[in-house]
Amino acid sequence: MTRTINIWLIVALAAIALAGCSGDEPQTLAKPDPVHFESGDECHVCGMAITGFPGPKGQLFTEREQHTRKFCSTKDMFAWFLQPENVNRDHTLYVHNMAQTHWDHPDDTHLIDAREAFYVAGSNRTGAMGPTLASFETETEASDFAAEYGGQVLAFADITLDHLNAGMAMHGMDGMGEHEDMNADHSTAENHSGHLDH
Ligand code: CU1
Ligand code: ZN
DSSP: HHHHHHHHHHHHHHHHHHHHHHHHSOOOOOOOOOOOTTTOOOOOOOOBSSSTTTTTOOOEEOOTTEEEEEEEEEHHHHHHHHEEEEEEEEOEEEEOTSSSSSSSOOOOGEEEGGGGGGEEEEEEEEETTTTEEEESSSSHHHHHHHHOOOOOOGGGGOGGGGGTTTHHHHHIIIOOSSSSSSHHHHHHHHHHHHHHOO
């Protein structure tokens, strides 16, 4: 007897719970918060350790599964995101706001929504993969950076694969080696572009 009542109680509660669920808004997952870059994290594109290199980094949460992808540089984040199978997805992306943090050691408390950010392509500051996209929260911050370091200010939606190598020619001429061993520099650059092609 009590057993029957219990079963009906459970059925009733389940029905209420289901009604509550379907009453909610459509099945949009809450936007995930940014996470820290850890010392063991490797770039999803090139496999480099992420935290040992200068310049803004990127992280991305996939649309449905919210898998985390981390990138050594904004350049590699865009190299992945701009692929045809990714570019129209509603992935959540974060980048460092370089107006608020040190270029050589970006601090994860200054990660901002990458889709709302402004970028400078082709400046003379380099990231983990050489030329990179400097990322900022406001257009003014990006313009100030471009005035100092050169390059072109772009909104997220304006960035194409062509922008990812902007500044390469400039670096080839004067940015690459500060009287260092040019052979060592050269092989490093080759390794990186080799990884990207895979
Ligand atoms: Cu790399
Ligand atoms: Zn990378």
